[in-house]
Amino acid sequence: MEIIAAYPKQRFLPSGYFAYDASEDIVNYDPIGIKTNSGKLALLHEISHAMLGHFHYRFDFELYAMEMDAWNKTRELANKHKLNINEEYINACMDSYDEWLTKRGTCPKCNEFNVQNKPNEFKCYRCLTRWRVSEDIQSSIRRIVIK
Numbered sequence: 001m002e003i004i005a006a007y008p009k010q011r012f013l014p015s016g017y018f019a020y021d022a023s024e025d026i027v028n029y030d031p032i033g034i035k036t037n038s039g040k041l042a043l044l045h046e047i048s049h050a051m052l053g054h055f056h057y058r059f060d061f062e063l064y065a066m067e068m069d070a071w072n073k074t075r076e077l078a079n080k081h082k083l084n085i086n087e088e089y090i091n092a093c094m095d096s097y098d099e100w101l102t103k104r105g106t107c108p109k110c111n112e113f114n115v116q117n118k119p120n121e122f123k124c125y126r127c128l129t130r131w132r133v134s135e136d137i138q139s140s141i142r143r144i145v146i147k
């Protein structure tokens, strides 16, 4: 709670999960989770997104870059709050993004990994299948084939 008190200009909501809602400029947090060190890091991570003004991304690699930036900022804030920086936790979070990006970019037809050609859309360079992906990181990875 002392972390939240340190950011009086930021709005916080005890939603039960950690996420920064850029459209409302609200940091959602888990009031039970923040009692642990990783929970505190997760909270600082979302605060970092808010402080860096992360708003919207169009391409997956932009999201990945934002995540890296946010973790760098989190390390800085963690020092300020005298928290242990759990690199393993940070790596696990980045790995889950990696996995997410890999799943999205993998062709549903031939399993070839592709880079994004349009926001929320991929086209396989090998078999020319096109598919759409959801914009929302929280929602499951859905690949919808476009005919």
Ligand SMILES: [Zn+2]
Pocket: 045, 049, 067, 070
């Ligand atoms: Zn993040």
Ligand SMILES: [Zn+2]
Pocket: 107, 108, 109, 110, 111, 112, 124, 125, 126, 127, 128, 129
């Ligand atoms: Zn393919």
